[in-house]
Amino acid sequence: MSALKKTDIFDFTLQNGVNKSWLPLYYQVFGQPIGTAPVVLVNHALTGNSQVTGEKGWWNALIGENKIIDTELYTVIAFNIPGNGFDGNSEDLIPNYKDFTAEYIAKLFWKGLNSLGIYRLFAVIGGSLGGGIAWEMAFLQPNNIQHLIPIASDWKASDWLIANVLVQDQILNNSSNPIHDARMHAMLLYRTPESLKAKFNRTKNDNQDLFQIESWLLHHGKKLESRFELAAYKLMNHLLKTIGENMDSEQLLAFAEETTTQIHLIAVNSDYFFTADENRETFEILKKVTNQVSYNEIQSIHGHDAFLIEFEQLSGILKNIFATTKLKTILA
Structure with a gap:
């Protein structure tokens, strides 16, 4: 390394x-x-x-x-x-x-x-x-x-990107679980309905409590929360609109x-x-x-x-x- x-x-x-x-x-x-x-x-x-x-x-x-x-x-x-x-x-x-x-x-x-x-x-x-x-x-x-x-x-x-940066910024500044919640929203921008259908196709977890797409989003939120600082996420998101x-x-x-x-x-x-x-x-x-x-x-x-x-x-x-x-x- x-x-x-x-x-x-x-x-x-x-x-x-x-x-x-x-x-x-x-x-x-x-x-x-x-x-x-x-x-x-x-x-x-x-x-x-x-x-x-x-x-x-x-x-x-x-x-x-x-x-x-x-x-x-x-x-x-x-x-x-x-x-x-x-x-x-x-x-x-x-x-x-x-x-x-x-x-x-x-x-x-x-x-x-x-x-x-x-x-x-x-x-x-x-x-x-x-x-x-x-x-x-x-x-x-x-x-x-x-x-x-x-x-x-x-x-x-673009206007679309600036709009989504604003939504992310609002989540990061107002949510009680900001990184987790912002990341879940962002993942829906990074992927497409077709991608998620191909990956999950409305299947549920073995315990049947959650759809796999829900588990996947919750996992990504938790994963980023464990390795990324709030100040860093706010900065990187802000840079996009500039x-x-x-x-x-x-x-x-x-x-x-x-x-x-x-x-x-x-x-x-x-x-x-x-x-x-x-x-x-x-x-x-x-x-x-x-x-x-x-x-x-x-x-x-x-x-x-x-x-x-x-x-x-x-x-x-x-x-x-x-x-x-x-x-x-x-x-x-």
Whole structure:
């Protein structure tokens, strides 16, 4: 397992003028040592962390030795969003979760990379919230990322997403069992009716007291409650609605005209969270001014969570992106 490391960020001013004299930014490095190979930054989603591969790695199917993102060929870095609780200090680090935005997390990540001597990325990849932060990183430095790969995400929060963030925020601030109850609601956004039917089909537990779907939801609520802090959940949920809040379609076009980044949009056809329709609209906007954009769609009944389920499809989409450097490395 890669050790959890820390780089210190000093004198960081947030958008609302709040100054952080010091912020610790925790991260892990996998694969090749920094400075010896192309760098792939992996941004985690709402309940994720920097453990992207190895023991308890949440993206082991994609990242590791001889995987699509091959740690024999790449330096893979993953930061923890400050306050995500992976180092156990959410409450102290983030006293007011609404001080932070996705854009300012992106700025922190760039500062963290620069502190490690990294100024250009071969790729930045992330699903859901992680993809939104990847977009924000590209907006900040349009010529320092070779491949931008947002998965089940978009460059902005839609009205639908903002509405659901509000409902989650209300549950987190008003429920007597906030993490548990918010997680149960969220699971219905991450999956689809078809997915739940295929999994449970109205079956009951052996004791016949509960339907299996009820037990499953209660289990997910309890599971997250046992490993995630309330302050962390409030922050991560809030960040979702801030994705692209300082951008509009005209600014997106201006970014596309300026950037040298190759943009790889990957949506899920059944996603209820970051919908495929929104991603298709983004693709139509971008392709008006650049040919450095592609669109792929994972076909799945499982909704938003398909980016953590449909690994065979996702690997097929990503293969050509990461094969380029693989060939160059072998030939070298």
